[in-house]
Amino acid sequence: MQAHWEHFNHEADMGVRGVGETLAGAFEQAALAMTAIIVEPAQVRPEEQVDIHCECPDRELLLADWLNALVYEMACRNMLFSRFEVEIDDGHLHARAWGEPVNRQRHQPVVEVKGATYTALRVNQQEDGSWLAQCVVDV
């Protein structure tokens, strides 16, 4: 299994899905899927590092917290992120995200993400042992 991300259809908004070897890996991929709603991730230079912490005993709510923390950092710092390192330990998430300030000419960002929703929110280990993390995000 190769870690990867994809989008899934939602009538009004967009679904993000991350698959990884570990829970943390799936969270990293889900974050990439969210970036890809806004911009091609390869267009974003991983130059500046931002640290993110969140905690929640529920794994699925933790995924929404993680994506919402990124939405918040993107909005307040006016940044986009393209590289993520996540560690999850007993409901505590510690992450580093790398990116750069929005460059409207170069990035041509498509749409702002308003927030991660609890719709189609799912975090589970699949039959092949890989982890899946997904939800619909509001754009």
Place this chain on the structure above:
Amino acid sequence: MHSDYHLKRQSEFSWRIDPFGKMRVPGIIYADEALISDMDDKVFEQLCNVATLPGIVQAAYAMPDAHWGYGFPIGGVAAFDADEGGVVSAGGVGFDISCGVRALRTGLTIDDIESRKTELANALYRQIPVGVGSTGRIHLNDKGMTAMLTGGARWAVEQGYGDPADLEHIEERGCMAGADPGEISARARKRQQDEMGTLGSGNHYLEVQRVAEIYDKKIAAAFGLEENDAVVFIHCGSRGLGHQIGTEFLKYMVLAASSHHIDLPDRELACAPINSELGQAYLGAMRAGINCALANRQIITHLTRQVFADVLPRADLTLLFDVSHNTCKVETHTVEGKKRKLFVHRKGATRAFGPGHPDIPETLRAVGQPVLIGGSMGTESHILAGSRQGEELSFNSACHGAGRAMSRRQATRQWKGRSVVDELGARGIVIRSPSMRGVAEEAPGAYKDVRAVVDAAEQAGLAHKVARVEPRVCVKG
């Protein structure tokens, strides 16, 4: 129709799902046969979920533009009674609190504008911050933020953005009472501090339009509209502040649901009893979010006026009306002959008070509240008026837009932004947008036929058609 739900036809334009399982009230959908056939079963599933919430009164309603949302369907309406354990739902209002549309008359005809259209489009695009990463010229400190959250459009007018006469033509007269800035977190404040007077992205836009057809001359005259008039539509919401309030309270309400003995059929329907600390906190925060949206549209109105003054000095931009789509408001409605105070949630639905309602500005009271229905870029938008039957049918609610017919992903597979801009350009519509992929995602073909939606709303009796407007300039987020 291939639906797993048993839809009983009540009349030509209304359908009913009788309560089953944990539903406390029926689900009622207003649509014609074609619209209902095209609705995803998810709409009915979400509507039935809403019908299970505590304290819901009469029915859960879906408007003709209903589509699969999160928690509530988009185009969903539900009213709750606090004294019967009724709830307020952060999911039922959504992330973009008080997203809405305002319409301005310009005092010009389209012929006055046509030769300056490109210049006007360029100036609007330059002056009005739009798209991802744009910031406004207003930077609010904590004190200013609190004043804005309390005062809404009234605050904006006091700051010099617009005219006191504007306020009369905004729901709540420009200022939502009961806002509690104390419930707005530091994160929500930070996210908003540079975003006042910005349009945002996605389906948000500013359009200069031509009144293409008048359906009701008398009401159009009361609205100050004639065929060929140039009007402006502004569609945007409460920006980062509303999104952050929605995000935070959704989580609080999910985590507190079991302590309130609420069994959520879908976590996105997160709610709390109106008569609870959390319910009251959310109402205070959500109302502050409404004020943020009203202030935002007021500032954008001011910027639009400045652009018109530069490009077309004869213009005189006056406010026709300002409606909000994603709200929960306390209203008095007659239910089975009894007046009741209800908390009406509208998620992607427009309030549509009928003639004589005291909350309509005096000059428009005789004809009903203007109901502004934004269509997709490049097609058409509609102006309607609230109907007398609206209260009985849907707690005075109508549709809010065309509604998407396909996902953003499907749209980008089907269209290229550049060719959408060129095709619309060939029809005389000038598009300005920072993102070509954004334009493709918003391509007119990705939306339902707004005329079918509006016709169904009228035929169902929710609102009355007044005028159809067509875009000439579109600034797209």
